Amino acid sequence: MSAQARSRVAGGERLAWIFADRIGRQTRLHYVFANGASLVDVGSDAAGSVQSLTPVTPAAEWYEREIRDRFGLEFENLSDDRPLVRVEPPDELRKRESPEISTVLYGPIRSGIVESARWTIDTAGETFVEVAPSMFFKHRGLEERFVGVELELAPFVAEHVSGATASSHAAAFCRAVETVADVHVPERARAARSVLVELERVAQHLDSLGKLADDGSLSVGSAQTFAAKERVHRLLAAGTGHRFGRGVCCVGGTRFDVLASLREACDRELEEVERHARSVVQTLVSTQSLLDRLIGAGKLTYEQVVRFGAVGPVARGSGVSCDARTGDDYFYTPLTGEEVLESNGDAAARALVRAAEIQRSFQLIRNALSANPPGDWLAKAAPRDGCGFARVEAPQGELIYFVRIEGGRLMRVAIRPPSYANWPLFVPSLPGNIFTDFSFIEHSFAASQSEVDR
Amino acid sequence: MSWIGYSLRRGILSTRYPLRADSMAPAYRGAVESLPANVEAQALGAGACLSSALTAAGARARVDRKRCFQCGECARRSPEAFGMRNEFELAEVAGNPDEVRSLLRERVRGLGRSVHLRHVDAGSDGSEEQELQAIFNPFYDANRLGIFLTATPRHADVLVVTGVVTRAMAQPLLAAHEAMPQPKLVVALGTSACSGGIFSRSIAVLGPVSDVLPVDVFIPGTPPSPLTILHGLWVALGYAAARGRS
Numbered sequence: 001m002s003a004q005a006r007s008r009v010a011g012g013e014r015l016a017w018i019f020a021d022r023i024g025r026q027t028r029l030h031y032v033f034a035n036g037a038s039l040v041d042v043g044s045d046a047a048g049s050v051q052s053l054t055p056v057t058p059a060a061e062w063y064e065r066e067i068r069d070r071f072g073l074e075f076e077n078l079s080d081d082r083p084l085v086r087v088e089p090p091d092e093l094r095k096r097e098s099p100e101i102s103t104v105l106y107g108p109i110r111s112g113i114v115e116s117a118r119w120t121i122d123t124a125g126e127t128f129v130e131v132a133p134s135m136f137f138k139h140r141g142l143e144e145r146f147v148g149v150e151l152e153l154a155p156f157v158a159e160h161v162s163g164a165t166a167s168s169h170a171a172a173f174c175r176a177v178e179t180v181a182d183v184h185v186p187e188r189a190r191a192a193r194s195v196l197v198e199l200e201r202v203a204q205h206l207d208s209l210g211k212l213a214d215d216g217s218l219s220v221g222s223a224q225t226f227a228a229k230e231r232v233h234r235l236l237a238a239g240t241g242h243r244f245g246r247g248v249c250c251v252g253g254t255r256f257d258v259l260a261s262l263r264e265a266c267d268r269e270l271e272e273v274e275r276h277a278r279s280v281v282q283t284l285v286s287t288q289s290l291l292d293r294l295i296g297a298g299k300l301t302y303e304q305v306v307r308f309g310a311v312g313p314v315a316r317g318s319g320v321s322c323d324a325r326t327g328d329d330y331f332y333t334p335l336t337g338e339e340v341l342e343s344n345g346d347a348a349a350r351a352l353v354r355a356a357e358i359q360r361s362f363q364l365i366r367n368a369l370s371a372n373p374p375g376d377w378l379a380k381a382a383p384r385d386g387c388g389f390a391r392v393e394a395p396q397g398e399l400i401y402f403v404r405i406e407g408g409r410l411m412r413v414a415i416r417p418p419s420y421a422n423w424p425l426f427v428p429s430l431p432g433n434i435f436t437d438f439s440f441i442e443h444s445f446a447a448s449q450s451e452v453d454r
Numbered sequence: 455m456s457w458i459g460y461s462l463r464r465g466i467l468s469t470r471y472p473l474r475a476d477s478m479a480p481a482y483r484g485a486v487e488s489l490p491a492n493v494e495a496q497a498l499g500a501g502a503c504l505s506s507a508l509t510a511a512g513a514r515a516r517v518d519r520k521r522c523f524q525c526g527e528c529a530r531r532s533p534e535a536f537g538m539r540n541e542f543e544l545a546e547v548a549g550n551p552d553e554v555r556s557l558l559r560e561r562v563r564g565l566g567r568s569v570h571l572r573h574v575d576a577g578s579d580g581s582e583e584q585e586l587q588a589i590f591n592p593f594y595d596a597n598r599l600g601i602f603l604t605a606t607p608r609h610a611d612v613l614v615v616t617g618v619v620t621r622a623m624a625q626p627l628l629a630a631h632e633a634m635p636q637p638k639l640v641v642a643l644g645t646s647a648c649s650g651g652i653f654s655r656s657i658a659v660l661g662p663v664s665d666v667l668p669v670d671v672f673i674p675g676t677p678p679s680p681l682t683i684l685h686g687l688w689v690a691l692g693y694a695a696a697r698g699r700s
């Protein structure tokens with residue numbers, strides 16, 4: 001059963017996701033592979049215990065651990081048998097007793113304005129020896145929350161998975177349903193979704209860079225980066241009615257003619273937003289004192305990224321091509337410019353990828369706005385039964401949704417957020433770095449804990 | 455290029471709110487207004503609400519603002535019964551607003567000129583944190599109002615809690631509250647924190663912040679905008695009266 005999955009791993013395909021779906025009393029495992037621009041789903045029924053894929057790829061580890069914790073399925077030869085979903089009493093995580101090494105519990109509440117997660121950090125003096133994450137403090141049962149919700153309202157649930165990247169989540173959910181419903185989404189709606197996702201990318205990349213500047217004690221640099229981000233949110237508020245562009249996407253298109261209102265808002269403000277963002281980013285990436293802190297921090301090799309199946313700016317910062325926008329003629333017509341790749345694999349490389357992508361996003365926004373496809377923005381979707389996948393290049397990378405619809409009702413929604421694909425690499429990026437690098441590396445990943453915990 | 459020169463060229467961006475009025479974009483969906491309409495029209499809109507914020511009743515529907523996550527769907531489906539307004543002063547207090555206001559003023563008198571916030575994420579969607587961070591950006595500059603952020607519970611005056619409280623976060627949240635000195639204020643930031651929002655019936659979560667801690671001020675919104683947050687903090691400090699009551 002998992003033999004086919006194994007041979008795909010051996011054949012060099014990227015394992016993008018493993019998830020479980022329970023139909024009646026039967027649990028079905030889905031192994032999802034990325035093969036160029038398409039996703040391949042190898043599904044199989046599972047019972048009792050299943051051979052783990054971790055001996056052949058570390059990318060399987062978090063998926064299998066989560067399925068074990070949530071569905072009670074056992075995986076033989078799983079490389080790490082600690083719980084991932086259940087939150088252990090912290091004392092059980094302190095395993096190392098050595099005079100040179102001390103263990104620090106960092107979280108779940110940390111200083112500043114941060115999402116909750118806990119790290120068990122073993123250090124020898126200043127350097128990291130081992131770091132173990134405890135996730136799912138924020139588990140809100142979002143995948144279950146979708147079940148039975150009216151299709152027209154369900155995108156609002158998707159927007160709760162990660163509020164900061166709500167447009168990507170809503171768009172990915174809608175696309176997954178649209179593949180099942182076989183609806184032709186009007187080009188006008190696709191252009192609008194494209195503008196929303198790219199504006200979201202600009203805002204979130206600025207957020208990551210602003211936090212890095214703050215970590216580097218560049219108070220003016222970070223204030224100006226957050227000011228540029230603020231302009232994006234104001235533009236969105238004027239163009240969509242919401243500062244994060246929520247409440248816009250729906251199955252079959254958009255809820256109102258948002259492209260028209262976005263065009264109006266962009267006519268007035270886009271130039272200033274872009275000027276501010278471009279100039280602040282340019283200044284940041286040429287500030288030597290910041291680069292000094294980022295260069296060499298949290299280094300990931302090309303091979304590590306490939307083996308763990310990381311996505312988005314984390315992958316591209318290590319020279320690994322992975323952009324769901326490439327070869328996607330759904331949203332991004334016309335897609336211009338090359339995929340942004342850096343090769344150093346450190347926090348600096350990831351920051352440079354984000355800086356360059358901000359510029360590319362503005363280009364994509366202008367393309368979609370000036371294309372201004374005429375006509376309707378919402379097509380009627382006839383409810384049909386079946387399963388569907390969709391992916392969207394969210395700010396942190398490839399986001400995948402799975403939906404199963406029966407009798408016109410949502411029976412199962414599963415989500416593979418980009419942060420989930422990237423987080424397991426955070427741990428191997430740390431050893432050898434010093435304590436004060438932690439936040440630089442964390443903010444260069446820019447993972448969203450809420451979408452990981454779901 | 456020097457950063458000082460950079461920001462001088464950018465000029466002064468900051469609002470003077472709440473000392474002077476400010477406003478959100480006309481299209482901003484801040485608050486639901488319920489209009490006089492027949493019960494069918496009310497029920498049509500109420501049926502669109504994933505967080506049960508609306509109840510059809512009498513001449514116009516009842517709106518629980520703490521439950522509204524600003525999707526606008528009620529107004530889209532039933533424009534006769536509901537409208538969205540770009541209102542942003544959404545904070546509510548538990549009890550009579552005037553009495554609570556003087557009580558709050560009494561409590562913050564001892565704090566001196568500046569107040570320090572401590573933030574705890576009890577299960578947010580991640581955007582509440584970004585909007586809370588935004589009140590310190592040059593457009594809002596909460597420091598000008600004497601509002602600061604602190605990392606140490608011992609220096610904290612106001613506990614700002616984001617998100618619905620998950621099972622795993624209840625204990626850490628209580629401990630964080632415990633560690634703060636008296637007098638302390640608790641602010642629930644965001645619709646999920648205020649009421650549980652769309653998670654009300656979810657078994658994975660415990661419930662709104664007020665199920666775990668005594669909440670002084672509720673700041674609804676998904677997420678609340680920075681102006682909404684400034685207003686809510688102003689209410690918490692007893693400088694402004696809350697609009698509604700809950």
Ligand code: SF4
Nearest residue numbers: 503522523525526528
């Ligand atoms: S959550 Fe949406 S449907 Fe419910 S009251 Fe608010 S705007 Fe209306």
